[in-house]
Amino acid sequence: MATVNFKIEKDSMADPTQIYVRFKGKGFDCQTPIGILVSKKEWSQPKQKIKTTFDSDGFRNKINTQLIELKAEIIDQYNHDNHEGIKISTKWLKELINVFHNKPSSNDGDAKIFLTAFSDKFSKEAENKTNISTGKVLKKRTAQDYQNSSNKLKSFEAYNNKKAKIDSIDLIFHKELINYLRSVEFLGENTIGGIIDNLKAFLRDVELSGLKVNPIYKDKKFYSPSLKTQDIYFDEEEILKIMKHRFELDSYLDNARDWLIIGVWTGLRVSDLLSLTKKDFKNGFIDNRNFKTNIPVTIAIHPYVKLILEKRKGDLPRHISEQNLNNYIKDVAREVGFNEKVIGSKMMEIKDEHGKSRLDIHGKKIHRKISGSYHKYELVTTHICRRSFATNLYGEIDTLTIMKITGHQTEKQFLSYIKTTAKQHAQRLGEHWAKYYNEKSSLMTL
Structure with missing residues (x-):
């Protein structure tokens, strides 16, 4: 099985130093710098990412997102080129990285083929779109919500090491995405429902633009999960x-x-x-x-x-x-x-069966709302x-x-x-x- 790993050269005299990618599989073992510098003290080798402890401007998180996207790009391109009989080598890897860095994120060609390229483009354009029913420009929060959903789709792709094509979105994709959001991201049902709603919005826009899309997204089986909340109030x-x-x-x-x-x-x-x-x-x-x-x-x-x-x-x-x-x-x-016990949802840290904190893909502790019986003041x-x-x-x-x-x-x-x-x-x-x-x-x- 092919693997993608990132690392830095700890023995290098340079600081900041280059991040390297190593792509290893049957018959090949390639390594090359990816054109991104990092301070040695900010690099976490176990997590293969930049530490975000002091990420006040969000820049380090952006680089970590790039690493996730590059990993998915390498695997996806490998699946295609290996099938075509193209030799996988260091030269192949360098050319792929060069294309990755120089390719616009909103590339029109990609946006006609790949789901997240389209969803990113859709989210960016949403900032200037008009709501047909109200005639008003969409709120900034709405555009941010679309982008957040697009980011979750990209995380799902990175998790699967595969980029999803627009015309391949079917009930299997729908089921796997929901399972990922529940078991890996630990998101609540209503949050997952919002992401599926936005996915449907992306696919509707794809269809309106004349591109081929699987009409199954309109079926009731392509549902958006929801859970009636049991929030408290004071009478x-x-x-x-x-x-x-x-x-x-x-x-x-x-x-x-x-x-x-x-x-x-x-x-x-x-x-x-x-x-x-x-x-x-x-x-x-x-x-x-x-x-x-x-x-x-x-x-x-x-x-x-x-x-x-x-x-x-x-x-x-x-x-x-x-x-x-x-x-x-x-x-x-x-x-x-x-102090009476009532049914409701409380924000709690997610831990595994050994009591160890679960971390998201950015290495941060995961907190989610958990339903149960709590003292009213806790809620x-x-x-x-x-x-x-x-x-x-x-x-x-x-x-x-x-x-x-x-x-x-x-x-x-x-x-x-x-x-x-x-x-x-x-x-x-x-x-x-x-x-x-x-x-x-x-x-x-x-």
Whole structure:
């Protein structure tokens, strides 16, 4: 079996030094520098990649991605040339590397043949595409999501040592990709579903451009995995309990609790919540521009929020990072007493059967959401703010008004966010009937 390995010459006097590739198989053993320099102290020979500990600009990760792509390119070209009877030699390897470095990533020829060449091209062009239904340019986040999916497809190719051709995408590819994303990447079902959705978008665009594609991607068997999430929220009684709990004045818990209360009664995303300033509060309203949708939002100030502002003499709680707020509100929930066990998903480190941390292809520890029974306070994150806001107001005021504040674009998106149970819906209906028929009691005689 042919193998591809990267290494550096440790005995070389030069530092930084060249990365070499060695391609070895039956009847050949080739080695040549690949034209990329690396500092000796930054190279990890066991992982055959550059360490990314201090990769502040993402440059080292880009090089590691190049190594993955080069490995896949060598194997793919070998499979083709060996079948054609072409001699595999150091000269062959050098020519392949030269072509690899000088070939544009969005090469139109490649994009007509290979899936990831097309998906990269599609993702790059998405930054300037217009949504047909809205007439607006696609959001930057959407283009990034396409690129992330394209990167996962490239990782899958590297794992298989084979580049996928556009016309070869079938149910076998679909099944193997899902298995890879589950067992190697350890991704959740909804994340995998998003990648499959984007794969379908790539294939639709392929078909629209007149290229040959297997129509099986339209079949229901080419499904996108999904899993109904069991996210928690705070009902109004629980919010009141948090509001009335006495923390040490101006402590980190007191500060985090106040941000939490403002969050559950504004429905703002945490990035927008923590960017609030005093000037956003005017005449009983909060005027804020939604960071994600860039849509101006006006929210009536809730009485609890007014109490917090009065307590702080008109000031907002101390500024805090998203990460710290995410951690501290768990402490708040534990102190208030939300210790009951509930079903939900918690972000946890993935370990093997020996308790050893599993690493991704970049050598980083893998963390994924794991479903199970946990203390409620363990599951509290900043997302609980918007979820509680939307759930508590749902059925009390019209859905469109809530959506204008939360920034949900469709009712389908909004309803998936609501966490009211079937029993709670029934209780609300019962309360509505009791109130209605009490008011109409004089008419209720037979």
